[in-house]
Amino acid sequence: MNKSIQRRDFLKTSSVLVGGSLLSTSHTMKKIAPKPGEIVVGHNNYKFKVIPNWGILDAGKNPVNDCHEMVEDAKGRLFLLTNETKNNVLIYDKSGKLLDSWGHTYPGAHGLTILNEGGEQFLLICDNTRHQVIKTDLKGKEIFKIEYPKETGVYDHPHQFVPTETAVNPKNGDIYVADGYGANYIIQYDSKGKYIRHFGGKTNDYDDNLFNCCHGVLVDTRDPKNWTLLVTDRVNNSLKRFTLDGKFITRYHLPGSFVCRPNLHGDHIVAACFRSGDGNWPGSGYVQILDKDMKVVSTPGGSEPIYKNGVLQRQHKDDENKVFIHPHDVYADSDDNIYVAQWASQKTYPIKLERIG
16 A cells, blocks of 8 residues: 555545454554643554543433443444443444433343344344344334244253344344353354354363353454454453354464454454453453454553564553443444443443544
């Protein structure tokens, strides 16, 4: 790419990519010096300033409990999922203004995925308490539900199924459900919710094809000739790559990082890590950014990523301003800004990070 290309033009040319843009490196983006008093997080060419008071609402009218996940629709609206049944879905514009809200029947609202189908957009909501995945339109009308997967032969009753996340194959609409708080299987369905296959299962060890909290799943489309799945193995501080039919390919170890779900943003993976260290340290979460080679290039709120002999060294919380408590999901917009939704974080609203370098 020509080094003189301007960032806005660069973003336009990359808009066909999943996520709308790339987290561009220094030669495609003008660095902005922070002003006195501004809080800056991140490393290398991926630094962000914290936008104070973004998205804060009147908690008496629009409260949140856990802010679990965020997505953006084609109109540029940001959808936040919370397990607060006064308004399970809050819809923001990018300035943090509330546009709309809906949802009162999702007490275990946890996972949120947006999908395109026939020129329309829909949502998939994972509800831990209802033990279901629910497809809705953008106004909250329910289209169908995926119940516990008795077709697999490995589930005896609904309470064994505690889904945490979904991913959708944009080619054929297949849905992958991560049962991260249940039996730790990845269950594949077609676009109508018909069972296809399952793989994985629970381990307390380090098995390649099993999981200890398969909390998140992503269809990785960065290689146009070889789409794959990235699945979180959270307790084992890993992302694992599988074929679309569930065959293990490789593992990416992220020592100290309890990754919730990988999100695709152009050539990069952006992820929330709800805790670090051994996982027993409350308030120790941060954000991670990985490049196209799955190398960590920045850890906002955490220690600088250091590689020795090609091996990532153990990371930990490094956040003197206490920006984050327990990040649970991130969304990166077309300007490379990041929105951070947090679990068990004193019922606080999402945090916006504005890209400055």
